Amino acid sequence: MRQYFFFISLILSSLFLTAQSKDEKAILSILEQQTIAWNNGDLDHFMVGYMESDSLMYIGKSGVTYGYGSTLQNYKTNYNGPDKMGTLKFDILHLKKLGQKHYLVVGRWLLKRNAGDVGGHYTLTFEKQHGNWVIISDHSS
Numbered sequence: 342m343r344q345y346f347f348f349i350s351l352i353l354s355s356l357f358l359t360a361q362s363k364d365e366k367a368i369l370s371i372l373e374q375q376t377i378a379w380n381n382g383d384l385d386h387f388m389v390g391y392m393e394s395d396s397l398m399y400i401g402k403s404g405v406t407y408g409y410g411s412t413l414q415n416y417k418t419n420y421n422g423p424d425k426m427g428t429l430k431f432d433i434l435h436l437k438k439l440g441q442k443h444y445l446v447v448g449r450w451l452l453k454r455n456a457g458d459v460g461g462h463y464t465l466t467f468e469k470q471h472g473n474w475v476i477i478s479d480h481s482s
Contacts, residue, residue: 365436367474368444368467372431379429384416392468392475400480412479427454434462442469450481 371390378386388409391397395408399415406412420426435447444467451460466478 364438364444364469364474368436368446369433371467371474371476372433372446376429376431379426382423382426384413384420387416388413390476391479392470392477396477398478400478402482424454424456427452427458439466443467444474 375387375390378384378389391409391412393409397407397409397412399406399412401415403415406415430451430453432449432451433446434449435445437445437447439445446465446467447462448465449460449462452458461482463479463481465476465480467474468477
């Protein structure tokens with residue numbers, strides 16, 4: 342009987358770890374797709390990782406911006422060409438599951454540019470909506 346419970350526990354644990362790993366891979370894939378889009382100068386595709394809603398919250402040096410459209414417009418205004426965009430690199434520092442539908446990602450960003458490199462840190466909150474992971478909150482500084 343003891344072996345039976347151990348076996349069931351082992352199976353349930355492996356199922357949980359597989360699901361968690363699948364979710365983490367999906368989130369990391371979104372960040373990779375965003376990096377590629379940015380480095381191709383394509384801000385519209387960079388935004389694909391974000392929730393397309395007025396509820397999206399972006400916090401940066403200018404304060405809080407709400408909404409997908411406003412966030413995209415800010416990116417297009419502040420990074421309006423290859424010289425300002427440079428080459429983006431993300432370093433993931435922490436990837437933490439907060440619940441079945443939420444992950445927290447803490448990382449570092451770096452833009453290598455001819456005019457001088459810039460960088461900082463970010464905290465992203467991902468939410469699983471309709472089977473897909475999207476960024477619902479971005480605090481970048």
